[in-house]
Amino acid sequence: MNNFRHLHPDTEAQANLSAKERVQWLQKPRWIGYPRAQDILGKLDDLVHHPRVVRMPNMLLIGSSNNGKSELVQRFAQRYPAEENPRGEHIVAPVLYTQAPPTPSEAGFYSEILGSLYERVPAASVDAKRARAIHVLRGVQLKVLIIDELHNILAGASVKQQQFLNMIKFMSNELQISIVGCGTSDLLRAVSIDPQIQNRFIPELLPKWQMTKEFRQLLMSFERTLPLRKPSNLHEKTLASKILAMCEGTIGELSILLNTAAIHAIKQGNEFISADILNACGYLSPSDRTRNASRL
Template identity: 35%
Template sequence: MSEPFSHVAPEVREVMDRSPAERIAVAQADQWVDYPAATAALKRLEDALKHTRASRMENCLLVGDSNNGKSSILRTFVQRNPSRGWMTDEAGTPQLRAIPVLLMDMPRQRQDELFWKAMLQGLACAAPRRNEDLEPFACSLLEQFEVRVLVIDEVHDLLLEGTPRQHRSRLKLLKSLSNRLRLPIVVAGTHEAEAALAIAEEVDNRFEPFVLPRWNLDRNFRGFVAAYERLLPLKQPSGLAERETLIPLYNVCDGTIGRMVRVLKRAAVAAIESGAEKIDAELIGKVATLPYGKERGRAAG
């Protein structure tokens, strides 16, 4: 006799007897599923972390369309190399610990002081009173916390305001920071980020692009969908990797992993609330057309 709920992963079986509300919470939680492009990207980031300090560090641009997994990859990289930050010893005295990977967002405004303040926020440190002290203070903390890789997400936001000259100035700031601290920098953004880096050739050639392509309807897509289904706490198998559901799912996800996962989460919630306990092509089409955040009541009804 087969084990009950053998269509889901072992850790998910543990929640199958819980209330619908609890299973909905599991369905809505962020999950990590490896896939070839993400595995290769994480390998590239790990290589940067392990790189011996040198006068000219190799930096990386993680580039892809919006909603195609860049931020999830960065968060996974940080989680695999956790920050230890400020801790207290047995006597209650604060002790400084290493932060191997610092993740920050690129501020949309072009002022340099906002860049340094965003960095300090990532370090969970208060800014000095005077703006002119921001840069040396932040750089000293990067060394004190033994930061090995600086990761900057949403670097395309650099293009939202300012002139090309101002964009070039911000990019040269990154180059200077990498040179001064012998620190590899990973930036992530849309294809606009490539255009931003191309503004200054001397900066562009320091950032090697790693492109996350849109998904194709192939075995990688099928494999990801099959693996993700095993993480959904539905009492009936949906067969999402079968042609009848795989093609409709691909057609509504626009080739991006973020859209795909959002649709699957919506569909799982609707399936639990309705009592159907499985996802089919009709449900995929229904939840794919709902405004974000309003799927629960309408999809189940």
């Protein structure tokens, strides 16, 4: 077996596999723990261990679409899997991941909560659904409720938006839990109508990537996970600038670009990513795709 010093120890063995196996491996999801993500994970951990008090701390995780919000909170939720509780009526689930319904519907959200805990949803009034959801969440000893796609509330009239925000405050107070809302910057605009929410929800930002030391470190980490047999030196300044311009700053596009380029480099036998490979691999930037679509 050859050693590949430019790779992460877990990837080194992969680099010896056949081209077909390496392409398959590249198509599987990988998560890179860049410093900002680790920082936010640390703050989320703090919420789980926070004692129950009258005013629980809450968080808003804000970032562009495709910039790693859902991956981050799902990874956090996986750290706290639900456990059997032989002595209790319910399992124990310290962290629950949910998504806001497509429009700000209170009843829809209670159904989502109950559904994600495999609980029966009563076909009854909103009040009955609320009572059931509160009872179940108390039973599972919830500490942190994640509401992804919370910017969906903007799809409703302002009265409905306010009702949804009131419901969130009610749940946080009633259950003494922390709420983590995830969404785009529109979410900040939506909560600005409610000073109480604005005061009690600390925004944590996942900004788009720029040409910084952190971005070049991210490229180094990515490179160590790509099973290519030769080093590409993606963090090198010209290559890094080209990559950033192509992916337009989101980690989701960066991941697609580097995987597409790596697959091309394996199939062509180059075994490393260069500017030529980036141009030839068939990746289209988000704005190229929009431009092409507008020509249809």
